[in-house]
Amino acid sequence: MKRPVFLIKLFFVFVFFFSCDKKTPAIPDTVLSEVSENGIVASKDTVATTFRTTDFDYFPTSTTGVVINHEAYSFSYAEPYEQAEWVAYTLTKDDLSNRDFKRPLFTEDKDVKSGSASWRNYKQSGYDKGHLCPAGDRKKNYKMFEETFLTSNISPQLHHFNDGVWNRLEQKVRYWATKYDGLYVVTGGVLSENLKTIGKENVAVPNYFYKVLMTQKGDKMIGFLVPHAVSDRPLYEFVVDVDTIEKLTGIDFFPQLPDAIENKFEKNSDYKAWSFN
Numbered sequence: 001m002k003r004p005v006f007l008i009k010l011f012f013v014f015v016f017f018f019s020c021d022k023k024t025p026a027i028p029d030t031v032l033s034e035v036s037e038n039g040i041v042a043s044k045d046t047v048a049t050t051f052r053t054t055d056f057d058y059f060p061t062s063t064t065g066v067v068i069n070h071e072a073y074s075f076s077y078a079e080p081y082e083q084a085e086w087v088a089y090t091l092t093k094d095d096l097s098n099r100d101f102k103r104p105l106f107t108e109d110k111d112v113k114s115g116s117a118s119w120r121n122y123k124q125s126g127y128d129k130g131h132l133c134p135a136g137d138r139k140k141n142y143k144m145f146e147e148t149f150l151t152s153n154i155s156p157q158l159h160h161f162n163d164g165v166w167n168r169l170e171q172k173v174r175y176w177a178t179k180y181d182g183l184y185v186v187t188g189g190v191l192s193e194n195l196k197t198i199g200k201e202n203v204a205v206p207n208y209f210y211k212v213l214m215t216q217k218g219d220k221m222i223g224f225l226v227p228h229a230v231s232d233r234p235l236y237e238f239v240v241d242v243d244t245i246e247k248l249t250g251i252d253f254f255p256q257l258p259d260a261i262e263n264k265f266e267k268n269s270d271y272k273a274w275s276f277n
Contacts, residue, residue, distance in 0.1 A: 026198060058184040058214070059088055061252040068111045068152070072144035073133040075152055078191055081204040082117035083155045086188040087132040091177040097139040104145075109152035116152045121199020130157030132187050134170045155189045156198055156205045158231045169211060169224060169235055172276070179275060182216035190225075190248050210245045212253045214265070218271050221254070221265035225271065236276050242266040 002196040043179070062076035063085060075084040076155040083143055106119040106129055122129050132153050138144040147153070157166065177183045189206025207228050223242040224235070243266045254262060 050267075056058075056184075056218075057256045058090070058186075058254060060086055060186055060212075062257055063250050066112075066114075068109075070111070070147045070150070072138045072147035073153065075132075077112050077114070077116070077152060079114045081191045081195070082121070082201050083191075083203060084132060084152055084188055085191055086186050086250065087153060088134055088184070088186045089137070090182065091137055091173065091179045091185050092182040092216075095137055095140045095144075096174055096178070099139050101135075101139065101142055101145045103135075104149045106149050106151055106154065109150040110168075112152055116150065117199070117201045117203045119151055119154075121203045122156065123199075123200050125156065125198040126158075127156035127198060127205065128159050128205040129154040130162045130166070136170065137174065137185075138214060155209070156203055157209075158228065158230065161228055165226060165231045165235075165238075166209065167231070169238075172235055173211065173213065176213065176274065180215045180217065182221065184214045184254070186213075186253055187211045188249075189228075190245075192248075208248070210249070212242055212245060214254060217235065217267065219267070220263075222271060222274055223269070234276070236271045239269055239271040241269040244269075 020178055059074060062080050064076055065136050066077045066079070068077060069077055073087050073089040075087045077083075078085040078109075079267040108118060119129060129151075131148055132155060133148050135145055136149045138148050173183065173185060188210060189204075190208040190210060191204060191206060195207065197203055198205060205228070209228060210228050211224045211226075212221070213223075221242060223240050224238045225240045225248070226238045246252060248265070253266070257265070
């Protein structure tokens with residue numbers, strides 16, 4: 001009689017474990033996550049469009065190999081053009097304030113070993129010393145504000161461009177930094193052969209300026225390519241896919257993104273996900 005009792009118990013034990021196993025099925029590969037060396041956590045599903053960042057390296061590639069870090073921003077210096085090919089920084093609402101800092105003088109950047117262009121190149125040139133990282137984006141403290149006046153952070157800009165469409169875009173970026181809880185910003189002039197130059201050091205005058213933005217949440221990216229000319233056109237007319245800017249500059253933006261996300265973002269020029277109102 002003991003054997004039938006044992007079999008009955010064995011049967012119930014089997015049923016119990018089978019039921020538990022049914023309640024905890026294996027997780028499919030498409031919903032598993034992998035952690036990269038850069039701290040990016042991204043879905044393995046190739047259709048994923050968002051990711052979570054931890055210490056995300058947002059720097060683009062450098063065509064010159066000369067990348068310098070300041071507290072206010074980092075940049076890749078292009079000596080043949082006497083300016084940065086890109087300036088990169090994060091922007092959050094904590095960087096913005098109504099503080100009325102004293103405006104400093106422009107000075108050469110001593111960290112550029114080849115020597116950043118002198119501000120004297122701009123005298124009587126007909127061009128403004130146009131900030132790449134705007135002083136208005138760096139009002140968290142005076143040191144960061146002051147660093148934006150290093151000549152490594154400027155490029156020749158027509159006054160009515162600098163004070164017009166480019167200024168409108170800078171203000172919109174500040175609005176988005178607050179609205180979307182922080183941005184990664186990369187900006188610069190498109191540097192190419194046969195550009196007009198100014199001053200004794202032949203500082204190149206870009207024909208186009210660009211901005212590439214991505215939310216720190218990692219759910220939106222947008223690119224702007226703005227002709228270096230006076231314009232009253234609405235900002236959304238300057239939106240281009242990031243691939244276009246990469247082809248013009250030779251720079252790979254946000255190369256640490258998972259490939260599926262990078263490809264999806266960079267081929268997209270739909271501005272409707274961003275508020276232009």
